[in-house]
Amino acid sequence: MASGSQSTSPTSDTFSKSKPRTFVLASRGSKLAQIQTNTVRDELEAAFPSLSFGTSFMSTEGDKNQSQALYLLGGKALWTKELEVALKDNIVDMLVHCLKDVPTTLPEGCEIAAILERENPVDSLVVKQGLPFTDLDSLPVGSVVGTSSVRRVAQLRRLYPGLVFLDVRGNLNTRLAKLDAPDGPYTALVLAKAGLVRLGMGDRVTSDITPPTLYYAVSQGALAVEIRSNDREAQELCRALTHQETQWKCLAERATLRILEGGCSVPVGVESELTDVLMAEGRLKSAVLKVTGCVTSIDGKEHVKHTVSERVESAKEAEALGEGLARWLKSNGAASILDAITEDREKRAGDAKTAEEARA
Secondary structure (H helix, E strand, C coil), X not given: XXXXXXXCCCCHHHHCCCCCCEEEEEEEXXXXXXXXXXXXXXXXXXXXXXXXXXXXXXXXXXXXXXXXXXXXXXXXXXXCXXXXXXXXXXXXXXXXXXXXXXXXXXXXCEEEEEECCCCCCCEEEEECXXXXXXXXXXXXXXXXXXXXXXXXXXXXXXXXXXXXXXXXXXCHHHHHHHXXXXXXXXXXXXXXXXXXXXXXXXXXXXXXXXXXCCCECCCCCCEEEEEECCCHHHHHHHHCCCEHHHHHHHHHHHHHHHHCCXXXXXXXXXXXXXXXXXXXXXXXXXXXXXXXXXXXXCCCCCEEEEEEEEEECCHHHHXXXXXXXXXXXXXXXXXXXXXXXXXXXXXXXXXXXXXXXXXX
16 A cells, blocks of 8 residues: 555554454355455554454355345445454454445444445446557447446436446456457446455556546545444554545545435445545644535436635544535535435336235
8 A cells, every 4th residue: 555644553552461363254155355364464563563363254145145136125234244243252353345345334332443445436447358449539439338227327327328337236247258258248337446456456447537427436446444332442453544534534424425315326436535634743744635526316417516725633533524525516506406316216126026026
């Protein structure tokens, strides 16, 4: 990771007087999740060489259900619920998440204790191997673009009505295999750049799709560590991992999504940046935080966007800025878009359930 401000870190001596404890880090079982978890473990081992850290990997409901569209499955808890049960039952001590997959409201007794430095948060176009296309503008009308994200579909459908969007599920390796299959339907996929980079597949990126063409998901590119709220030792360890610039930006983005009552099936896009950063004793003291948020209807025909910018002096003030952005969006058209999306999802989920019952 690049250098940046870090929260004041405890030393390994902080824990030397207590009984030795092995801290178990857990995540989903995908290759990407394991790489991310091992990265966090390695950082902890480097910061606290006298302590012991282990890992545990498990499957979540979101991993098990690979057939149904994410739009109909529900919120982000699909990726975290089983992990949080193990955390609250003291089976594991820390959960490593892609922060974009973490609900904005956590179960009682759980908290996000660390947000690590963010990878590039943008989305990327990945074209089928052997095809000559270099970006979205070069894709022929009728090209099939694979993505499971309604955020991506909504925003891109608005600007590229001639493209066809088709759901694609599975881990990154699975999705890329579906893309490259000779008889597969996909011309290209849209994927988070951060995941490709972490998997060592950055060379598959054909081109980045940056704002304002495509605003990225809330907290995309950032890793987070979730712990039990009463675990003081784990809290101390997590202070060594937190990257304040990333933390302030992501907390502002998450506050926006929380007020919009959004989840992984809501087309909310963001972009944030910190400028005029003031540091003191290695800590971030203040900065100008600029956050753009947008909400787009599924058909791409309605689009509400707004930007706020303000000097903030704490993570709490960053969250307040994000909340203000969300309230502006809701008051200027986003609320009706989100209500229509909720109504559509409930209808389609009901239709799917009726069809399933008819087949039984």
